[in-house]
Amino acid sequence: MDKIIIFDTTLRDGEQAPGASLNPTEKLEIAYALAEMGIDVIEAGFPVSSPGDLESVKQIAKGIKGPVICALSRAIKLDIDAAAEGVKPAKRPRIHVFLATSKIHMQYKLKKAEDEIMRLATESVRYARKLCPDVEFSPEDATRSDNEFLYRIIEAVIKEGATTVNIPDTVGYTQPEEYGILIRGIRENVPNIDKAIISTHCHNDLGMAVANSLEAIRNGARQVECTINGIGERAGNASMEEIVMNIKTRKDIFKGIQTNIDTRHIYKVSRLVSKLTGFVIAPNKAIVGGNAFRHESGIHQDGVLKERSTYEIIKPEDVGFMGTGIVLGKHSGRHALAERLKELGFILNAKQLEKVATRFKDLADKKKNIFDDDLVSIVEDEIKAIKPVWSLEDFQITSGTKIRPMASVNLRYRNKLYSASSSGDGPVDACFKAIDKITGTRAELQDYRIEAVTKGKDALGEVSLKLKAKGKVVTARGSSTDIIESSVRAYINALNKIESL
Numbered sequence: 001m002d003k004i005i006i007f008d009t010t011l012r013d014g015e016q017a018p019g020a021s022l023n024p025t026e027k028l029e030i031a032y033a034l035a036e037m038g039i040d041v042i043e044a045g046f047p048v049s050s051p052g053d054l055e056s057v058k059q060i061a062k063g064i065k066g067p068v069i070c071a072l073s074r075a076i077k078l079d080i081d082a083a084a085e086g087v088k089p090a091k092r093p094r095i096h097v098f099l100a101t102s103k104i105h106m107q108y109k110l111k112k113a114e115d116e117i118m119r120l121a122t123e124s125v126r127y128a129r130k131l132c133p134d135v136e137f138s139p140e141d142a143t144r145s146d147n148e149f150l151y152r153i154i155e156a157v158i159k160e161g162a163t164t165v166n167i168p169d170t171v172g173y174t175q176p177e178e179y180g181i182l183i184r185g186i187r188e189n190v191p192n193i194d195k196a197i198i199s200t201h202c203h204n205d206l207g208m209a210v211a212n213s214l215e216a217i218r219n220g221a222r223q224v225e226c227t228i229n230g231i232g233e234r235a236g237n238a239s240m241e242e243i244v245m246n247i248k249t250r251k252d253i254f255k256g257i258q259t260n261i262d263t264r265h266i267y268k269v270s271r272l273v274s275k276l277t278g279f280v281i282a283p284n285k286a287i288v289g290g291n292a293f294r295h296e297s298g299i300h301q302d303g304v305l306k307e308r309s310t311y312e313i314i315k316p317e318d319v320g321f322m323g324t325g326i327v328l329g330k331h332s333g334r335h336a337l338a339e340r341l342k343e344l345g346f347i348l349n350a351k352q353l354e355k356v357a358t359r360f361k362d363l364a365d366k367k368k369n370i371f372d373d374d375l376v377s378i379v380e381d382e383i384k385a386i387k388p389v390w391s392l393e394d395f396q397i398t399s400g401t402k403i404r405p406m407a408s409v410n411l412r413y414r415n416k417l418y419s420a421s422s423s424g425d426g427p428v429d430a431c432f433k434a435i436d437k438i439t440g441t442r443a444e445l446q447d448y449r450i451e452a453v454t455k456g457k458d459a460l461g462e463v464s465l466k467l468k469a470k471g472k473v474v475t476a477r478g479s480s481t482d483i484i485e486s487s488v489r490a491y492i493n494a495l496n497k498i499e500s501l
């Protein structure tokens with residue numbers, strides 16, 4: 001069997017998506033989940049970019065056992081030193097050096113000629129190899145680079161000790177056939193290519209990231225760089241779950257090829273990344289979208305009832321999707337709740353279970369049937385990676401078509417109660433203004449969305465919002481059967497997140 005190394009860059013390229021900021025605790029939580037799922041390499045960050053990023057990479061390198069822990073670096077000594085410091089605590093560290101090789105980047109961005117780029121690439125890989133036994137090199141914008149120059153630079157960095165050569169489609173420009181030919185060309189024209197692994201790194205600007213990565217595998221690439229839910233710069237990166245499930249589902253095409261990923265973790269990790277980054281997953285997103293396993297038309301439902309494979313090419317349970325059947329209600333006990341949570345992949349300690357059980361009872365009083373997605377939403381809401389600074393005690397609103405909406409909000413901070421009232425353009429706006437008065441924040445709401453978690457009039461409403469305050473932009477969520485309460489919870493979560501960054 002030929003193994004494909006899955007290199008996850010959710011915490012580096014994924015976090016570069018505008019508004020996807022994660023704090024160090026959240027990054028560590030995601031890194032644990034990635035390791036548990038069987039990811040081979042975790043790109044934990046870009047240490048020179050900020051002291052916070054360096055610390056976060058160090059924490060991951062110290063705490064996560066199993067995968068290779070990688071840090072990004074430009075072809076500059078200062079960057080390489082920071083990357084080396086970041087990954088030093090890891091059992092299996094890697095430094096990833098990148099430098100652009102396309103004419104357009106060399107001329108306009110770097111203002112350097114080919115020979116200067118060649119010198120910088122070789123010197124930086126040589127230097128990185130002195131600090132770390134595992135070094136990856138990326139000729140940035142490889143797909144728009146001159147092939148002959150690309151072959152020469154790849155040969156030179158391998159001579160200096162690069163163990164992986166990554167071929168980034170930085171701007172998502174290439175097409176599957178073209179990218180496959182490029183990978184094959186590298187295999188056929190770089191004399192020492194057998195001494196390194198060829199890697200793919202595809203962006204999704206033309207919606208081709210996954211198709212391009214798969215074509216590269218068919219032409220000899222053995223590492224794939226990707227992110228959970230395909231998040232990343234601009235239109236994002238190749239999505240991990242789509243690549244892995246293509247390989248698994250189409251064994252007839254990907255003959256003899258396998259990955260280390262325990263696919264039953266996919267749904268849970270996807271939800272975790274969505275929750276912590278605040279990036280909502282489109283319902284029609286392949287593999288992890290809310291509709292990925294829903295059959296609406298009568299003909300399809302009939303087919304699935306007779307034989308699932310008529311309309312399902314993937315078993316939902318193979319990606320950890322447990323369905324949306326009614327699971328619990330008002331009379332379900334704590335034991336049943338803990339058991340169901342365990343089945344959904346959440347092992348909670350006594351204190352966490354207590355919190356979730358209280359929210360569950362509140363919800364069961366308002367809502368007859370509690371679905372798996374309701375439970376996941378409660379757990380994700382309660383078991384947050386961020387220590388709450390402000391928490392909601394209660395609120396009251398008066399609103400109507402002929403009166404100006406008013407809100408009174410009570411928040412708790414270190415066991416003390418704080419209150420404020422405000423009017424607003426609507427009840428949600430009034431609540432946010434009252435919270436701003438209490439917390440003394442001047443926040444700018446940049447995005448606000450509401451979505452029903454499950455079906456029915458009593459469904460939980462989940463609010464996701466993007467907030468800018470104190471020079472930071474964060475995304476956060478909150479859920480409740482009352483959409484004003486969901487909004488208030490999301491707003492408080494966002495303020496707490498800003499405090500934690």
Ligand code: KIV
Nearest residue numbers: 098138140141168170
């Ligand atoms: O897209 C890109 O070129 C990158 C490199 C740093 C590998 O993210």
Ligand code: ZN
Nearest residue numbers: 013170201203
């Ligand atoms: Zn990238």
